[in-house]
Amino acid sequence: MSHGFSRGNADNTLFIRYLTEGIFVAQIYVDDIIFGSTCASEIPKFVDLMTSEFEMSLIGDLSNFPGLQIKQLETGIFISQSKYTRNMLEKFGLGNSKHAHTPIGTTTKLTKDETGEYVDPTMYRSMIGSLLYLTASRPGISCSIGMCA
Template identity: 55%
Template sequence: MKNNGYNKGGIDKTLFVKNVKGKLMIAQIYVDDIVFVGMSDHMVEHFVNQMKSEFEMSTTGELNYFLGLQVKQMEDSIFISQSKYAKKLVKKFGLESATHKRTPAATHIKLTKDESGTDVDQSLYRSMIGSLLFLTASRPNITFSVGVCARYQVKV
């Protein structure tokens, strides 16, 4: 990519950007998936031809799903959702009959150890926290609550 005039992202090393006379071509490469967008049809065609000449590659058209994110492209915006992933989590952890809350957790309550409580399955708890951390990509409203829960992954 660098040989073709792309600059590697400073923080995200899988992101590549090419600027030609103020027009951008952006490519996100993750293992064997590439998501790309360009400000001109010519740039996009050139990118596809470059990739096909170096790699065995097929294009699947408009992006609908990437790394667990559902992507809906509209004329003037892009909508990202993880509703399918969230529903899968609810089922995976057997919470279909649980009641939902509008606010994930109160921010003013101080958590303390329940000395008389029963220990939880550490593996299951870590699995839940990891799954929820991935969900925060599209649900920033749960980030605080998931972060608080993540602090209590280790039995003290």
């Protein structure tokens, strides 16, 4: 914070510093820091700052972050959660489920099923939380997940 960073509004582990020529972001996850900037000259300054404060090593370009696979190409940065999705489906016993492009219609109204079978609320919350994390790379499912949540 004393170096001009402010916390992100939606995520307290995201730190942002606005520059006259762009933006610098740093995401902290437990003991990992992922950072980047639209201004290349800011990267070595940040590395020097962090290594003066903390014991750290640079591993290189980002290829994985919890639940995300990242591929950096000349044409852009591509994010996938295919491994996370497969693991999530297996965890909840849905590995052989039928695929659907849109899991639920945008005008569908959900109602209480008085005769339905009991659902473990802890398991349900875990499923919804897992699906919410999946919206990082699949914003098209946000409406469906929000309705179920």
